[in-house]
Amino acid sequence: MATTLKKSDALRQQQNEIDDYAVYTRLAHLAREEENRELLRQIAAEELEHYRFWEKVTGERLQARAWVVGLYLFLARLFGLSFALKLLEKREEGAEDFYRQLFDTYPEAKTIYAQEMGHEKKLLGMLKDKKLLYAGAVVLGMNDALVELTGTLSGIALAFDKSTVVGITGLIMGIAASLSMAGSAYLEARENPAEGLEPATYALYTGVAYILTTVLLVGPFFLFTHTLPALVLMFAAAVAAILAYNFYISVARDEPFWKRVREMALVTFGVALISFAIGYAVRNWFGIDI
Template identity: 65%
Template sequence: MEALKQQQNEINDFFLYMELSKLQKNKNNKKILQEIALQEKSHYEFWKKITKKDLKPQKWLILMYIFLAKLFGISFTLKLLEKNEEKAEDFYKKLILKYPQAKKIYEDEKTHEIKLLNMLNDQKLLYAGAVVLGMNDALVELTGTLTGIALAFDNAKYVGITGMIMGIAASLSMAGSAYLEARENADSTIEPKKYAIYTGFAYILTTAILVSPFFLIKSAKVALVFMFIGAVVSILFYNFYISVAKDENFKKRVGEMFLITFGVALISFIIGYFVNKYLGIEI
């Protein structure tokens, strides 16, 4: 029964918003989340009168969203919740004729997104630019460099060690540049040290993903394939996060990153191919 399903969603959301409000240090964010939680509870009571059943929250679902909030930030989690709210709106539109009282609930659901968008003050999303800087730079530089080296020298460990050394050195350089950039930035909400840490960490993490196949696989060329798989997964995962958290176009973002990353890799492939063919260098 659809009414029971929606009733379950409402009690889940009530407990979830209350738990998320406890994670908020920002008083305004906390207040709005608690207000929305109480609205969800009133929606639950409405459906309870219709179904004549008392439902308990699904604890596993609530814990999952809390985990996402702690890992990826409140913005990402709330956007995922709002996508479920959009489905609920379609459901309420159909029920307004049968249950006129559902119109008030529908209007509440519509205001949720506006309030949530206005309240978002998420540190993880605030430093998303630093993550983009570190990740993009690592993807572009290392995929291109490792491709060229792997095609010139058929020694996987040599390629992996070279990539690791380059990645660590570049991450420190990028972190330093990010610190100076943030310090000169007029945005007082961004702390230069944190900006530098996010940038350097994103670079190091991306480096680890890209070079690990060269330490696990003997053939440099086979490892190269898995390196590209790691790059693709990284691009898809990060852009999914940003597209949800910032309501941006997922396909457009992915397309741009693919074009830049693999365009540089293609150029490096050509260079590595000619080095290998005409210079005959092999380690």
């Protein structure tokens, strides 16, 4: 049975197609590897064909929205091509169902649907993105900082009820640990070389991820006089970091988001709870009141 197509729906899809064409075209200019540039040009050509199909249906000409193109260019520069393109692909998932409903009304929709489902995803999966090679380094630095510092800060906060003391102690420990982690990451990458992986860059990603996480977790202790509100804000920051990082990985690597969040949160807060209990026991056993 033929589906009645509303012009507003057609115009919305037409707008998405021209937006996608502009995004892929601009990203092709930014790509350093010739293979990536060619893949992006192929995808852009498909999106332009899809737009022209809708232009015939609606009889209207549209321009790409500058803010949409700018957003995806920003994400590509910051997080890499794979993340930006796969996020764009997730936005297009609704379009696949839309095209499937139009098979009887517009035979061309079958070709577009096949391209959206198959060829485009295959191309995106073939993209070579160096930033993804270093995702393991970010995991190493960020996860280690989350586990160690939430646990350490929780224990110290129960032993010493002065936020500044806890903050300074955590900052010193975090900086020292980041240098240690960066050195270990360098040696690990050198001893276990991977294609396209630079040991120095791997170490830099690890160290920077550790330091940034340290600043995020320690910061609250310089904002409050007492440790309790600082601890609450620290845990909120840790949750935000876990959500943000796992959102990136789930998009870039097509991995389950909530499963990763649960695992990382369980380890992080499990260690923090144990350290919290140790700090409480130490404070009461030695009668510390600082």
